[in-house]
Amino acid sequence: MKYCLSVLVVVASLLLASCGGGAAPVATQASASTQPSASGAPVQITYMEWGDPAELDVWNAIVADFEKANPNIKVDVQVSDWDSYWTKLKTLLAANTPPDVFAMDAPLFLDYKTRGVLLNLQPYIDKNPGMLDGLYPNTLTAYQSPDGYFGLPRDFQTIVVFYNKDMFDKAGVAYPKSDWTYDDLRATAKALTKDTNGDGKIDQFGYVIDPWDFEPGMSEIIWAYGGDLINADHTKTLIGDPKSRQAFQFLHDMMFVDKSIPDPNTSQQYGTDLFLSGNAAMIAMGHWAVPGYSEAKFKWDVVQMPKGPAGQATSVNSAGFVVGKDSKHPEEAFEFIKFVESAAGQTRLAQMGFACPVLKSVAESDAFLKQSTPINQKIFTDSLAFAHMKPVFRGYDEWSSTVGDGLTPMWNGDVELNPTLDSIVTSADEVLAKNK
């Protein structure tokens, strides 16, 4: 009896734990399914997105406008943080109860499109000729496929350099100009790297990037040096090519020779955002940071990414709308998308301040250019002129994790740059082959 009981205890705790990870999120699946509408009653659709809780207010305002124009459709907006969003979404899709409309990050688009869970929007677009006319073409590309559009961009992000004006003024350093170079960036960052409290440790850094994510900081310099992340048909990882390597070496030198970029072990001590905490003079970021930074106690502005030997480059990425293939109300879902793509919807989105509107007329209007945060908003749209698209391919999530995870020990200073890049390319190419 004694043994039996102990064995039972052991087995039971194992079972509970080994299933906990997989089984727990399933519990949330029931909540979001849509109600089939009784005839005559308004149709209820669900819109799900990741984002800041503050975004819910803006979306509710957009929905109120939309419902006024379409009294027979009601929209339920659900906002989750980034990680929970994808877990929740996958569970809903697996249960065949997807939200009618949900947000998509362009690079991940093909991970879903190729698995057949998205609705082809082309027939609906065809019924609304001219609907895509005023949209920035670079934001549409990601959602194009030979069979048509399986998604539409909602807003976009270009990466720019945010700089702390107070820090520049205090150090007597000139503000960066729109045509500055990476050498200028390096010199500026060096001049702004300081030990402000005299304890012998640097606590103010010239520049900061997210060294695990290509989008803000790394892909821009790689392109500016003439390198690339991945080849056109997404079969080969190019971050180990000579020009890409030069770009890595440049950042590596800033981090370990100049110490003007904090390494991850250093930066994690200052919380998640060194720019906002006043520990960094410049940061490469997208428009999503603007509402948070508007709370900063210092003056700041934005400037284009610098020029490299191969010219100026930044990254453009869009968040978009997709419709679940199993949505019971595709017509109504598309009406909602159409409304958000319209001038009225885009104007509201622009005022929200988390991203740039994809509708050019709105991006060039005061709704976007004259937001409450007094910065040069035009820099974000001007940057489109030299923007490269953030890569979009099947297996993006695994590929970017493989590369990002591989870089971590190098940025932590545990391993050398060149052999690290070599081994990352090998394992990243395996991921690409697997996802073909």
Add this chain to the structure above:
Amino acid sequence: MDFGLKPLGRERLWLWIMLAPTLVGLVFGALGSVLATVALSFTHWDLLTPPTWAGADNYINLFTNAAYFKALTNTFTFSAMYVPGVVIASLFVAVLMNRKIHGVSAFRTIYFLPAVTSAVATALIWNLIYGRDTGILNFFLSRLGLPAVCWLCTKNAMMSVVVVNIWGAIGEGMIIFLAGLTAIPREYYEAATIDGAGEMQRFFSITLPLVTPSIFFQTLISTINAFQAYDYIYMMTRQGGGDSSIPVVVFSIYRNAWNFFNYGGASAQAIELAVLVITLMAFYFWLERRYVIYE
């Protein structure tokens, strides 16, 4: 440890009625998930398209996958340090707490606090303690004239994380050992004292042998916990992009499933983890028969 009282007649009925909610949950919830996990481990499944038969692919892949091997190594290294650490530290604390000192219950509460505190919150506090330039620990070291240590850098992170996990587990271990210690009859100690046994001799000749059932139980529980350890480790070693500088098997399972669309592979990893723990348990039970002393 055999049961002194056995349920009789109507009591038997009530026994099953009382157990039913838990048993139903276990059978349909846990057991169902386990069977599903076993089945999924033989498929390729991305959650969104129907699973396809994979044969032993996922299991073969466990042997060739470098990332998984790293996670497995980390889990074993972690367990090898954590399990003895928890058993020794919590036994030590329990022996101290088993005395008639003023305010002993306050101390017991303090030691138990980590067990009832959110792991995420405590891990964040430990991050503040371990900070290289800003941390409290290095502040004290510098006061003593010692050089700063980067506690959470790759080469020290495992040790730092093990310490926090042990610290977090002492409370529960202490409770188990306190129960074991209180069960030892006072007369043994009195007799030993009369025979002239010192403090150390009493501990090694009376306490330690008689507390072996608790040591066995605590080792078992700690081992299971060690193989499932995740929250403190991830919170303290997470990197930007969702990676961890000490990826453990549970982390690998999560990542493969929810980030890489690889539910089949994740299931195979979960099954292998379970098989490893069950094997270890079998070994423990073999040891129990040889070394554990039941009165």
